[in-house]
Amino acid sequence: MPDATFLDSTELVLNMGPQHPSTHGVLRVILKLDGEKVLGTDCVIGYLHRGVEKIAENRTYVQFNPYVDRMDYVAAVSNSLGYCLAVEKLINVEAPPRAQTVRVILTELNRIASHLLWLGTHALDIGALTPVFYCFREREEILKIFENYCGARLTTHAFRIGGLQYELYEGFEQEVKAFCDMFLPKVAEYEELLTNNRIWVKRLQNIGILTAEECKQYGVTGPVLRAAGVRWDLRKAQPYCGYEKYDFLIPTRQNGDTYDRYLVRMEEMRQSVRIIRQAVEGIPDGPAIAKVPKVLKPPMGEAYVSIEAPKGELGYYIVSDGSTQPYRVRVRPPSFVNLQALDRMVRGALIADVVAVIGTLDIVLGEVDR
């Protein structure tokens, strides 16, 4: 215990980030420290606030579609899927089977891309320099498929309300299959690099523990929840886009620490490959987009659709007043909700663990601030 009379304080307040307003993740964490020990944290968010929900009220339903890609820009396809499903529910249209299958393939590819970016940067935060290069190498393959399919790599604008705008290009199936064959040994390679590495294990094991009960209290979803032992995945719990047809497992772990969250995400990548393999085998023929009127005027009402994005439950709540523009769009972003648990996870830990815990939560600040 430090001498309480010395300078009349025992608590040090330290600002962590942001380094520069245009860096990718602008999060400010105010740490209250006792030496190296964290007594409490306070997150200051809003540096990337663009008012996306307000923008929606001044755009038509079709025009708002490109904006959702810019929230979680690492998993733009998942965002687009969630928004399209919500509007489709509002106008009571279902995408044709061909569109649904292609949607599954692209979102699962995007899940892998998102997890790869997480793995690379998380390992980089901990101090493992090698994985980031390998992860970005494999991610490049996925981005190439996206570029060939819809003409953009990151903010794809891949889906439209009612289905797909673009037909599959020639050689799509072969490219996806080749990626699956190439990718599975690479996951084993990452595991070889990290899983048993003593520095990796010591930095992650028993750090940032969040029990299942606490996860439910905070509303935390996604791999963070599953690492605490709760078998909850919206793809199984409320299947959308025909996910009930595919055979895959929900990976769970018991301890709920940072190391378990790492293992859960690694297994999720393997399961995603499994889903893609099943989906790409039987892409049904038929139209790619359902009949949707040119001027969308959904009937008065509201719709909420949530999907399993790479980071957790991503929900879109849309209220329509019968005009061409939504009355209100509310996004339930996984990163924003998961970030709440940061204080609980790092209280009593060391300052270096804060970096590990922020990494393991897999937040994207574009989505937190919206």
Add this chain to the structure above:
Amino acid sequence: MIRAFLKRVFLVDLFEGLRVTFRNQKPKYIYTEQYPAQRPKVAERYRGAPRLNLNPETGEPLCIGCNLCALACPESLIVMTSIRDEKTKRKTMNTFLFDTSRCMFCGLCEEACPSDALELTQDFELATYTREGQIWDRKMMEEGPKPTRYKC
């Protein structure tokens, strides 16, 4: 027990990781682009710089002045005017302004165009020295950007 102890002492876990590193000494997939010397080949559907297409036979603009692209644009960055041709009694495009600094290349204008006049091309070098240079007029839209080619 002893096995685990020996594994710790002889740093087996670290060498396992190093083996992966050495296996990748001659990588098969290399994505480094020698950019100004070699221009990357972007995908066929790439959404880059906008262009107003001309009829290849007559050289006349394909645009029919319907204003649909301006209505489709989420950012309302297209401003166009049209005049009625007295001889043919048809609307023709007069002026066209496209603010590329606000464009997010979503492709909605291209999809709205009924005559394939407006197109997002594979040109991706859009940098200019001035902010005003980002606002493209009709002439710029028809000719396309002319990026500097460096000798490397």
